Amino acid sequence: MGTAERKAKEKEELKALILGAAKKLFAEKGIEETTIRSIAKEIEYSVGTVYVYYKDKTEILHDLHQQGFAQLGGEFRALFHVSDPMERLKALGRIYMRFALENTQMYDLMFNMKAPMDFIKANEEHHWKEGNATFDALRKTVQECMDHGYFKGHQLEPLSFAIWGSVHGMCSLYIRDRVKAATGQEPDPLMNEAYEDLMLMFSKK
Amino acid sequence: MGTAERKAKEKEELKALILGAAKKLFAEKGIEETTIRSIAKEIEYSVGTVYVYYKDKTEILHDLHQQGFAQLGGEFRALFHVSDPMERLKALGRIYMRFALENTQMYDLMFNMKAPMDFIKANEEHHWKEGNATFDALRKTVQECMDHGYFKGHQLEPLSFAIWGSVHGMCSLYIRDRVKAATGQEPDPLMNEAYEDLMLMFSKK
DNA sequence: AAACATAATGAACAGTGTTCATAAAATCAA
DNA sequence: TTGATTTTATGAACACTGTTCATTATGTTT
Incomplete structure (x- = not known):
């Protein structure tokens, strides 16, 4: 099924986007300053979205x-x-x-x-x-x-x-x-x- | 002045009490679990008192x-x-x-x-x-x-x-x-x- | 006893990670 | 196309954190 495949890919992309933002903030500011909220803000998604892709x-x-x-x-x-x-x-x-x-x-x-x-x-x-x-x-x-x-x-x-x-x-x-x-x-x-x-x-x- | 001396001693004692409680909790549970509130509770004082003796x-x-x-x-x-x-x-x-x-x-x-x-x-x-x-x-x-x-x-x-x-x-x-x-x-x-x-x-x- | 100084308090604030009912969007079925 | 269904996104709310500070209580001095 083509759509399912594409959706899986999109999911992976957003997950990678979150990780990329986390990596950037983390390298810049360290762990203390890298909050879930700051990650969400960086990629312009809501806090909850981060928790859709990462449980923790x-x-x-x-x-x-x-x-x-x-x-x-x-x-x-x-x-x-x-x-x-x-x-x-x-x-x-x-x-x-x-x-x-x-x-x-x-x-x-x-x-x-x-x-x-x-x-x-x-x-x-x-x-x-x-x-x-x-x-x-x-x-x-x-x-x-x-x-x-x-x-x-x-x-x-x-x-x-x-x-x-x-x-x-x-x-x-x-x-x-x-x-x-x-x-x-x-x-x-x-x-x-x-x-x-x-x-x-x-x-x- | 005797009273001032005694008060200073009492202050030191309470400070030591706080530190002792902190040390105990810290050794047991680690830094994460050693909260100001838990220290206060341990010595049966209020949260604010801890901040009278320690600024941070x-x-x-x-x-x-x-x-x-x-x-x-x-x-x-x-x-x-x-x-x-x-x-x-x-x-x-x-x-x-x-x-x-x-x-x-x-x-x-x-x-x-x-x-x-x-x-x-x-x-x-x-x-x-x-x-x-x-x-x-x-x-x-x-x-x-x-x-x-x-x-x-x-x-x-x-x-x-x-x-x-x-x-x-x-x-x-x-x-x-x-x-x-x-x-x-x-x-x-x-x-x-x-x-x-x-x-x-x-x-x- | 009254005036003053010191010490203790805990509600309140801003921040954190995390949850979850709700809303929006996308997909599927007819 | 239209309606039903599934998937995804949301942000208010919760429980916790460190910290502050006006208020209360206690102790001291006059």
Whole structure:
């Protein structure tokens, strides 16, 4: 049936319109200022309409969080042409860090906020697909590093987590304004130097 | 004047009562559920009274955040009898991690939430006293480690930040429920193993 | 006892996410 | 085309939040 098909498409379009408005406001103003009413106003629909297409605010945030992972995942995949695993590991970290610093709100949503995980739990999807895929990219690279003689005496799983945590921690402190406040130094250069320090330790055979 | 003195003391007591109730509710239910009304109810005062003693919710959260640092700082100071700097560094990290896992809400407030930093900024105190003091404990220990031949080729400041970030990152991912969701493993053992992995790398001369 | 100062109150305001009976629009059936 | 039916959009209303402030109650001083 042609009409049903078209209607389904229109529904998808309006849903995407809502998500786009949410994304824009979210990136600009952050989560606090991104209210359902402001989203509705942005696309010139009523408040109720948003709730026709999204049952929750958390569902919107979850979709946004997925978009973020799609982007980061794409940037990760583009790095798999780097054959030297340690080089790739360093590049993965750099991309991750750049993504965090350039999309602070989005990064926050993906790795710090409760909402997306709450949504995932509430919908019985006890697999965090996006997170797993991203973590897999790291794990595979770490495994290859080990095959090349790096990280002797370490275990793949905890080591991968430790590496993820290390880079995430610096980004997280950056985003929450703890870096300058605690060190008294300018955040951006310090982040770079700290990252070099980390990689120096990681790449010691 | 004796009466004035007593009244001042009473004021302090009521303020402490409010903070205590806030702390209790906060540790139990988290920040979302800790409303001004629930605090007032807990101590059997009216909503308005809370605002007599605290101008803001952020001021309450800032005081709470300070209490957290007082506790963590105390536990840190107790470690300065450990003379071997690398041993002390490892112990600092363990204490930090234990604090995070046992006081998730408080840790979150101290290192992840916006409110306390917003309050500090709003009050022109562009020094994060608590954070600085805590970071100093780490920096001093790292410096001593370097004096003992560790961390060759590293710079004190970025390295200290990298170490802080590393441990913080793992704790942060734990608290925000990303660990099990991304790795599929039980968080607590994984955290311990990952910490060992980190320290193994840090302590390579 | 009266005048004054301090402290506690809770109704009211503006904002939030969310719901749902109603209205409008689109589709289908004749 | 016209009427019936289904689908979509609406915004007032609800329960909650942080916050304010005129009013009330309490305590102190003269």
